[in-house]
Amino acid sequence: MSRKFWYLTKMSLFKKVKSKWFLGVNILFALLIIFLCNIDSLITFFGGDFDEGSQIVILDETKEVGSSLKSLLLSSEYNTDDNTRYQVSFSSKSLDDEKKLLNKENDNRILIVLEKDATHYLKAKIISHDKISSLDYQILVQNINQVKSAYALSLSNINPQELEQISSPVEIEREVLSTDKTASENMDLVMNTVFPIIIMPVFMLTIFLVQMIGADICEEKSTRSMEVIISNVSAKVHFASKVVAANLFVLIQGCLLFLFVLCALLIRNALVGKNTLSSVSTFVKDILGGLATTGFIDKLWYFIPLFLLLIIVSFIAYSFLAGILASITTNMEDFQQIQTPMMIISLLGYYLSIMAGAFEGSLFIRILSYVPFISSLLSPALFILGQISLLDVFLSILITLFVIFLFLRYGMRIYKAGILNYSNEKIWTRFAKTIRNKDI
Amino acid sequence: MLKVENISKNYGKVKAVDHLSFTCDNGEIFGLLGENGAGKTTTFRMIMGLLETKEGKITLNGEKIDYTKTDKIGFVTEERSLLTKLTVEEQIQFYGALKNMQDKRIDEAITYWLKRFQIEEYRTRKIKELSKGNQQKIQFICAVMNHPKLLILDEPFTGLDPLNVKMLKEAIYDLKKEGCSIIFSSHQMEYIEEFCEKLVILVHGKAILNGYLNEIKKEYGIQKIEIIGDVSKEEIEKIKGVREVIVKNNKLVVQIENETVVEKVFEKIKMNKILKFEAMEPTLNEIFIQKVGALR
Numbered sequence: 001m002s003r004k005f006w007y008l009t010k011m012s013l014f015k016k017v018k019s020k021w022f023l024g025v026n027i028l029f030a031l032l033i034i035f036l037c038n039i040d041s042l043i044t045f046f047g048g049d050f051d052e053g054s055q056i057v058i059l060d061e062t063k064e065v066g067s068s069l070k071s072l073l074l075s076s077e078y079n080t081d082d083n084t085r086y087q088v089s090f091s092s093k094s095l096d097d098e099k100k101l102l103n104k105e106n107d108n109r110i111l112i113v114l115e116k117d118a119t120h121y122l123k124a125k126i127i128s129h130d131k132i133s134s135l136d137y138q139i140l141v142q143n144i145n146q147v148k149s150a151y152a153l154s155l156s157n158i159n160p161q162e163l164e165q166i167s168s169p170v171e172i173e174r175e176v177l178s179t180d181k182t183a184s185e186n187m188d189l190v191m192n193t194v195f196p197i198i199i200m201p202v203f204m205l206t207i208f209l210v211q212m213i214g215a216d217i218c219e220e221k222s223t224r225s226m227e228v229i230i231s232n233v234s235a236k237v238h239f240a241s242k243v244v245a246a247n248l249f250v251l252i253q254g255c256l257l258f259l260f261v262l263c264a265l266l267i268r269n270a271l272v273g274k275n276t277l278s279s280v281s282t283f284v285k286d287i288l289g290g291l292a293t294t295g296f297i298d299k300l301w302y303f304i305p306l307f308l309l310l311i312i313v314s315f316i317a318y319s320f321l322a323g324i325l326a327s328i329t330t331n332m333e334d335f336q337q338i339q340t341p342m343m344i345i346s347l348l349g350y351y352l353s354i355m356a357g358a359f360e361g362s363l364f365i366r367i368l369s370y371v372p373f374i375s376s377l378l379s380p381a382l383f384i385l386g387q388i389s390l391l392d393v394f395l396s397i398l399i400t401l402f403v404i405f406l407f408l409r410y411g412m413r414i415y416k417a418g419i420l421n422y423s424n425e426k427i428w429t430r431f432a433k434t435i436r437n438k439d440i
Numbered sequence: 441m442l443k444v445e446n447i448s449k450n451y452g453k454v455k456a457v458d459h460l461s462f463t464c465d466n467g468e469i470f471g472l473l474g475e476n477g478a479g480k481t482t483t484f485r486m487i488m489g490l491l492e493t494k495e496g497k498i499t500l501n502g503e504k505i506d507y508t509k510t511d512k513i514g515f516v517t518e519e520r521s522l523l524t525k526l527t528v529e530e531q532i533q534f535y536g537a538l539k540n541m542q543d544k545r546i547d548e549a550i551t552y553w554l555k556r557f558q559i560e561e562y563r564t565r566k567i568k569e570l571s572k573g574n575q576q577k578i579q580f581i582c583a584v585m586n587h588p589k590l591l592i593l594d595e596p597f598t599g600l601d602p603l604n605v606k607m608l609k610e611a612i613y614d615l616k617k618e619g620c621s622i623i624f625s626s627h628q629m630e631y632i633e634e635f636c637e638k639l640v641i642l643v644h645g646k647a648i649l650n651g652y653l654n655e656i657k658k659e660y661g662i663q664k665i666e667i668i669g670d671v672s673k674e675e676i677e678k679i680k681g682v683r684e685v686i687v688k689n690n691k692l693v694v695q696i697e698n699e700t701v702v703e704k705v706f707e708k709i710k711m712n713k714i715l716k717f718e719a720m721e722p723t724l725n726e727i728f729i730q731k732v733g734a735l736r
Binding site: 003004007008011013219220223224225226227228229230231232233234420433 | 452480485488489490491507510511513515517519521522523524525534535537538539540582
């Protein structure tokens with residue numbers, strides 16, 4: 001029987017993987033991921049000014065603060081080794097001459113005029129030929145204000161040491177007394193950056209999984225091949241082969257998505273000519289640095305396996321439900337209708353997990369995190385935010401396992417009776433009757 | 441030998457099969473007849489083990505049928521049970537693997553049967569691209585490729601032209617010679633008459649007629665005479681015991697009450713110019729209509 005099981009599994013899997021649909025979708029995925037990872041290069045290639053650096057000219061009439069502003073701008077977080085956002089120089093011309101120069105077309109320099117002010121210590125003008133980006137404007141205003149504060153303090157007979165102590169950021173030591181939570185304000189960083197990247201493919205793969213099982217069973221039913229297949233293998237073996245094939249399929253699809261991301265980064269590396277992978281690793285380091293302050297890194301060793309376990313059991317539960325629903329329908333159109341509520345529940349889980357941070361302390365959201373089909377997405381989000389404990393995640397896994405047990409006990413009866421039934425009438429009455437019928 | 445003993449199956453309050461019994465010996469073709477919804481498909485499903493029997497038992501060569509036996513059972517369903525997106529080769533390989541056949545044997549079977557049915561050129565074509573008749577041939581190949589001990593044929597000749605029917609008939613007779621027990625179901629009574637030694641007619645899941653076809657026909661006796669010759673309809677109608685005379689293509693079909701009427705008719709017309717005079721048993725179609733129609 002195991003030979004037949006593996007043959008059916010292989011058959012279902014190959015039917016999907018060898019299809020033109022699979023090839024087409026993955027070509028699209030690859031292109032989309034490569035496009036998204038290299039969007040700046042593409043825009044620049046087609047003549048856009050994405051990420052183009054700005055030339056800043058300082059006309060320092062105070063003869064004192066210009067160099068401080070230059071240093072601040074050059075040491076800005078946007079001015080890195082890989083990316084020079086600002087080039088800063090001093091002007092020796094008069095304001096009128098500079099204005100005349102700026103008035104010429106295509107002069108995209110930004111002129112900053114710094115002047116002393118009797119009451120407010122410093123006043124400044126920002127002059128450009130065209131409108132500048134709001135980000136550039138914010139950065140310039142922020143740095144000019146910083147220069148003004150430092151200048152004002154220096155005029156108040158404060159010695160340089162004291163001035164440095166005043167200017168340095170406050171050292172904040174954060175302590176969370178609760179031991180069973182990963183509570184930290186810095187977890188927002190993870191929720192805003194890493195989590196959506198992880199959760200989106202999980203959600204997408206869930207849809208693939210449901211569609212694959214549904215389409216496979218509906219095809220066998222609508223062509224009446226089911227009759228012959230079930231004559232040769234038991235309904236249990238048939239169902240198990242569908243579940244295994246669909247889960248292997250999502251595993252393959254998941255690996256392919258990961259591969260596409262790697263390819264996209266390599267292409268970016270080749271296109272930009274800079275070590276993108278190192279800049280990615282810098283990005284990851286920044287995130288990990290942020291996480292380190294929360295103590296979350298120490299919990300990763302059990303969080304990742306737990307998260308994977310929750311996803312695996314949820315995928316199995318989804319496969320079981322999709323298989324059972326497909327067995328009681330007679331064609332793909334009926335299946336699409338009957339599986340819609342399942343997809344809405346999954347979508348709910350997706351949105352709740354993305355917005356979990358906004359509902360801190362909500363008992364309702366916490367209860368939803370135990371609900372199978374939602375828990376795979378919501379439970380990890382709440383755990384990262386420190387709103388639920390490890391025990392709660394375990395509980396979600398146990399509840400999902402219990403649902404799988406119910407599917408095995410009662411769902412198999414529905415599946416066995418459903419796959420050989422071609423009637424569309426009184427589906428739910430038959431559904432209920434079959435659950436009660438122990439002889440099936 | 442297939443032995444069906446007193447099996448029953450209910451769908452809720454509806455009796456789909458009601459205490460049905462029959463046997464089909466090795467090398468025998470058995471006819472299972474009935475109107476639509478009479479319980480034929482349910483009987484097939486119970487034989488294949490797809491449905492549990494409420495009571496009674498089914499055995500093949502003395503053993504209960506389970507998934508270790510179904511490898512040696514071929515099943516041609518009424519609808520074409522084929523995965524239309526597969527190629528002919530893939531489809532046969534698929535069902536062959538489900539019958540636990542080794543790849544080499546499957547390949548040999550594909551080559552042999554495609555050649556025998558003269559469809560070798562369709563080997564790599566998709567099922568959906570084939571005509572209905574060729575699809576039916578593929579379904580037949582899938583059912584018989586493993587030399588079954590029991591073969592269930594539910595309307596096997598649907599969509600086939602006379603030449604292809606002949607081809608399939610020859611294959612069925614070959615399987616019969618191999619000792620395969622064959623259950624044949626069709627609404628085309630001439631096929632049943634041609635193939636089956638034994639049969640059962642089902643009405644609402646109950647066997648209303650069960651036994652050897654020639655014995656059943658004998659029980660009904662001579663019921664009609666066919667005459668071709670210089671005879672008038674009115675002349676025959678006057679004979680006592682004649683129920684009805686129908687003129688059909690220069691032929692008189694005389695319905696009679698019993699066998700004794702044959703002699704009376706012959707005596708009456710023997711001096712006329714007669715080309716054909718044949719006293720006939722009822723056809724299976726007539727028996728079916730009489731039996732099933734009377735119960736409606």
